[in-house]
Amino acid sequence: MIANILTADFNITIIKFLQQFSNPFLDKLAESITMTGEQYFSIGAILVIYLCINKNLGYRLGFASLFSNSINSIVKNIFKVPRPIGTSGVRSLRLETAGGYSFPSGHTQNASVLWTNLMKNIKKRWIYILGFIMIISVALSRLYLGVHRPVDVFFGFVFGVLCMFIVNGIFDCKEIKTRICGLLILIAVSLIVTIAYGDLDLYKQFGSIVGFFIGYLIEKNFIKFNEKASVTQNMIKILIAVIGYVILELGLKAVLPNLKVFAGIRYFFIILWVTVGTTYIIKKFKLYKLN
Structure with missing residues (x-):
């Protein structure tokens, strides 16, 4: 029916x-x-x-x-x-x-x-x-x-x-x-x-959602970055995130076995980079409006 x-x-x-x-x-x-x-x-x-x-x-x-x-x-x-x-x-x-x-x-x-x-x-x-x-x-x-x-x-x-x-x-x-x-x-x-x-995209999604969850907990409790910034600062933030993504994507792809589970691990670290690594740099170097 x-x-x-x-x-x-x-x-x-x-x-x-x-x-x-x-x-x-x-x-x-x-x-x-x-x-x-x-x-x-x-x-x-x-x-x-x-x-x-x-x-x-x-x-x-x-x-x-x-x-x-x-x-x-x-x-x-x-x-x-x-x-x-x-x-x-x-x-x-x-x-x-x-x-x-x-x-x-x-x-x-x-x-x-x-x-x-x-x-x-x-x-x-x-x-x-x-x-x-x-x-x-x-x-x-x-x-x-x-x-x-x-x-x-x-x-x-x-x-x-x-x-x-x-x-x-x-x-x-x-x-x-x-x-x-x-x-x-x-x-x-x-x-x-x-x-x-269990297709490849599902492993990537699972790694991503776990990375997003862990990153959410770390950022909310320890980093607490301020997203409000000037246009120049925002461009720098995006550039930092993208450069980190490219390095992790290419680097981990080169060293990890070509298996679906490792694709999930790769995306776990990529999302963790955005939610923890990038936000830590934003706060550390004050890439936000101070007033």
Whole structure:
């Protein structure tokens, strides 16, 4: 019953309707928009927000994004819905971002986690408008590119919003022990998914969420860096984070065995560098506004 709904003909009808307007300009526009739903875009946004704008919002965004990725993997592996790629009459583009199963849309889920988080925590009209436009645009781009069905992007949005509310609910807890327990549950879910399905990206995500959790505890209790800074100071902070990332990525990749578990270890140290190493340097060298 559920499988029939997920692959029902109306999905393909909607994709074909959108693709009847295809032209080279819209192709490039859709490919550009869909990139804002990719993990690299989210990681960049979270890094800037965490180090330069609002670290508490950065924590909410980081945990929500990582938890959302685990949920997306669970659902995809439960339903195992094939993508519409290869369906008669459907033209599929940017296939390098269309690996694995179709339901739900990871791009739409990523965009929903990011923008609904910003809406909830910033509460500005322009954020509501921009966020709504970006989520809808990413969802439509996945349909236009022929790599997802309408039901995929709809539930990608639903799961993204649910993950946002779960993580924000944890951080809204005033009791520190309750908050820590909530975050440990997120880590446990990520561990279960990693063990159950165990692809390379899941190991990276698990290493990242553990590194983010340890970094959160260390920074909150011992470093307590100030993210408010001048434009020049912010540029230096980002440069420090990126240089450290490149060194750890290349260095650890060269010395550690080429196994999935070591990819998780690599990402653990990369995230720890951002949350502990970079923030320690920020505080040590006073890369923030003093008044």
